[in-house]
Amino acid sequence: MALHLISNPSLVLSSLLIFSTSLSFLSHASDILPQDQPLRDGQMLVSAGGTFELGFFRPGKSVYRYVGIWHRNTSTQSVVWVANRENPVVDSSGSLTVNATGNLVLTDGKGNVVWSTVTSSTEASSNYSMHLSDLGNLALRAGDGTTTWESFDHPTDTFLPGMTIRLDVKKGIRTLFTSWKNPDDPSPGNYTLGLDPLGSAQIFIWEFGSKLLWRSGQYNGQGFTGIIYRPLNSYGFKLMNDIVRQGFMYYTYSTYNNSIQKFVLEPNGVEKCSMLIEDTGEWTTVWEQPVNECEMYNYCGINAKCSVTDTPKCSCLKGFEPKSIGEWGAGNWSGGCVRRTPLDCQNNLSGDGFTKLGSVKLPDLSNWLSLVNDGQECERSCLGNCSCAAYAYTNFGCFTWGHDLMDIYQLADGQYDMFIKLPASELGSKSKVWIPIVIVPIVVVFILATCSFLWWKYRKQIKDLLQNGGKKESLFSGNRSQIEAKIDFSGPSQYGEERDEGKGSELPLFTFGSIATATSNFSDSNKLGHGGFGHVYKGLLPGGEEIAVKRLSRSSGQGIEEFKNEVILIAKLQHRNLVRLIGCCIEGEEKILIYEYLPNKSLDAFLFDPTKQASLDWKMRFNIIEGIARGLLYLHRDSRLRIVHRDLKASNILLDEEMNPKISDFGMARIFGRDQNQVSTNRVVGTYGYMSPEYAMDGIFSMKSDVFSFGVLVLEIVSGKRNRGFYHTDLDLNLLRYAWRLWKEGKSLEFVDVSVGSSYDIPEVLRCIQIGLLCVQEQPRQRPIMSAVTMMLASENASLPEPSEPGFGTGRNTSDTELSHSYSANNVTVTMIEGR
Known part of the structure; x- marks a missing residue:
């Protein structure tokens, strides 16, 4: 062997170079890990400025080994990121390597892969490397310098300068920080932190993935209304908000005076901001929340305030009283408070006024009025809207709130005041009390x-x-002022992702001639489809805007009421996941609705067409499910009105040019009062396959009826099969029970549409199937509300309850044509309207 080496001097030189390179890496810490050069337990990467260190560590009293990043030069180890938090290495034999496909791979002593990254790289190369920056970001880079993966996009529990907390509803990206289980175990704990998925720009902390524990309050450009400490903008804290146009927003921050600081979500659910004292290496706490009961979300219930200096801490707002005197007296404040006296505007009187509540954390679920310029205009806006319960004018605009005021915290030195609307009798305005009496x-x-x-x-x-029978058409005869006197189109949206829409704008009236011109005289070539009450045409306005024209059939005996309903509702509702009403036409017997044109038509045109199913990949299907859930949540909770749709189905989900879903067809929708939970009707309308059991059989409908229909939609989207028409001959099951049986047998992946292929997120698919099954449970009380559904969809770590057997869903008749027939249930004859 020695003779062979001497006779090959080039081989000797090459061996020495490789050996010296290995010795250099082992003896000198570097901020770069080259490809195929393992980083073993005991070796470190150190950022160029010496701020951060990466290596193997053992947390607290644990015997397991993890790969992590921590601050250097601190008195105690301060870990800010963990790679294998769910899969530790059991001994010190682990090694970390950048492989040939550009992925970071952690293996144990036996060569088993414990953890790895997932990048977009597909081709093998020799130029990949890993870099640790002085910000604490670990990045994988290709030979051309392109970053293919970075730890800042996959945080654990720590928010560092340079990172972003992001919400991107279009791309489905949502940054979530998850606490450690305990100081000895970095595996995911019970608490998560992220942006409000509804786009309010507030930061939330959830417990168990869905229970809202704490919120930051609104952001005013300097800090949050619920956090009292040094203004965040002094730390370089910034909000980039383009949620309306581009569908995304994010927070980021930079260091203050080159100080070292961090925000950490602790294992107990407390968010703590700390700064490093470099002389001692100790961390000092700058701020932390929640640390008292009043900082917990809605601790005192609705229409109540919490104050740590009061005894008891909870008290009803002025003009309100406990909903349950017994529970309130026993210290159970969760039921909140209700008004003692209705607002005067609800009785068509004009004695309402405002009482001031100073120094508060502004309530949740606000509506931002961007066009209001001063406090007086803000007050007038709320006073003129019977649905407005309170307002606040701040240095960042006018905010109004609906009937129920949630999560009010009385701060010792808060800078914001709010004004609560009360009737004259509660304000002590005796001069106005005589008005209603006289x-x-x-x-x-x-x-x-x-x-x-x-x-x-x-x-x-x-x-x-x-x-002559009354002629219902006369409701819409006359000029514009007469029509507006009969149908109120005004009123601000209570709350939604489109914050500045729906604030009292007039609904344009089109002439029949202009609509006929736009549709080439309702040409068959422009026909988009037909529904139960008429045809839909594509049209082109003179300015070039494409429209969809819904022309109600004159022979439809039910069309007039549905037309009136749709005009009243959609004119008041504005949300990115609801179809937008542009105007209407009412001339003689003609009743026409003009909508925004959506080029991809309806969901069923893709979902149930074998030639188009493959174009709906899993990411697109999940985006559609989330969009429908957000739209339905807006209808049920966040709009100015509480709406039950009653006809949610695939053909009523329209798709825009980017395949974003929009709920349409509000002809059968019903408005619910704030204190209503369910309603009975003798006229049952809807579509077989989507109707909940209690509605189809007993005529009882509620928001849980829509939840049932949503669950059917979710299972249809996942499977690509129509509930109305699916029948498993071997098992005597319809689609819902087939999904439930596969779930119970642990075979749910067999339920997924084969046209999706294998490129889908398995946990995400299983979560959607489980949510769908939870929504179609037979008993309404077992079904989740839509706010819980949106949380379950958004949280990857949510622990979901086990679903029970679903309610019935007729599915043998494969026909989906429009038909109407009557049958008797409980001695009441009702009419059933089937799918369009």
């Missing part, structure tokens, strides 16, 4: 006298009208 009887007498006179004068015309 004026109301006078008005009643005047109305009765006027009606008697009109009856006497027009008795013949009224008699003829009654004999």
